[in-house]
Amino acid sequence: MDYSNFGVENASRDRELYLSAAFPALMRKVYLWMAMALVITGFTAYGVATSPAVMSAILMNRMLFFGLIIAEFGLVIWLTAAINRLSLSAATLMFVIYSVINGATLSVIFLVYTMSSITSVFFITAGTFAAMAAIGYTTKKDLSGMGKFLMMALIGLIIASVVNLFMRSTGLQLIMSYIGVLVFSGLTAYDSQKIKQMLMTAEDTGETAQKIALLGALSLYLDFINLFLYLLRIFGKRN
Numbered sequence: 586m587d588y589s590n591f592g593v594e595n596a597s598r599d600r601e602l603y604l605s606a607a608f609p610a611l612m613r614k615v616y617l618w619m620a621m622a623l624v625i626t627g628f629t630a631y632g633v634a635t636s637p638a639v640m641s642a643i644l645m646n647r648m649l650f651f652g653l654i655i656a657e658f659g660l661v662i663w664l665t666a667a668i669n670r671l672s673l674s675a676a677t678l679m680f681v682i683y684s685v686i687n688g689a690t691l692s693v694i695f696l697v698y699t700m701s702s703i704t705s706v707f708f709i710t711a712g713t714f715a716a717m718a719a720i721g722y723t724t725k726k727d728l729s730g731m732g733k734f735l736m737m738a739l740i741g742l743i744i745a746s747v748v749n750l751f752m753r754s755t756g757l758q759l760i761m762s763y764i765g766v767l768v769f770s771g772l773t774a775y776d777s778q779k780i781k782q783m784l785m786t787a788e789d790t791g792e793t794a795q796k797i798a799l800l801g802a803l804s805l806y807l808d809f810i811n812l813f814l815y816l817l818r819i820f821g822k823r824n
């Protein structure tokens with residue numbers, strides 16, 4: 586018997602066992618963190634919307650409102666860039682803070698749309714998101730090419746949104762809403778596959794792997810929120 590080959594085979598099997606044990610735990614972390622962030626955002630948005638004093642402070646003070654929006658963008662960029670230097674607890678705290686700030690800025694939807702339409706669109710979003718995430722997770726087709734195309738489309742969508750701030754075209758806004766739904770549905774599938782591929786190589790559930798899972802949760806959270814907002818523009822009933 587070749588004991589050296591036997592040892593290599595055992596080591597290989599042990600590695601596969603470690604990988605198979607770590608991957609499901611890390612994927613659960615991704616969706617738990619994402620769900621946590623959505624719950625925090627939802628409660629914050631509703632709490633701000635039902636507090637006349639806080640709502641008035643945000644709407645009447647443009648510097649505060651735009652300051653919150655700038656803080657959102659800055660926090661996402663900083664968290665993504667500094668994730669390797671932060672501890673897992675600090676990165677998680679930043680994710681929670683971002684969820685709260687995002688909830689505060691999203692509180693205005695309760696003034697614009699009816700509660701029933703917000704609820705129904707949320708469930709439409711959840712169903713669409715779940716379907717696209719499942720496609721991205723299970724498909725064997727490489728979605729990296731689609732991801733590059735969707736990122737270019739997203740940049741175009743952002744530029745068009747800025748232009749429409751001055752044009753105020755309802756027709757253009759509706760077109761952008763449909764495009765936005767397609768873009769973020771595709772990004773949900775793409776991000777799901779990318780997160781799966783990154784976590785499949787993790788040998789354990791240590792801090793480094795959990796940071797990757799946290800960034801994955803942030804990506805899917807952003808996909809969900811943007812998909813929800815674009816669907817709300819299409820199907821939401823205004824107050």
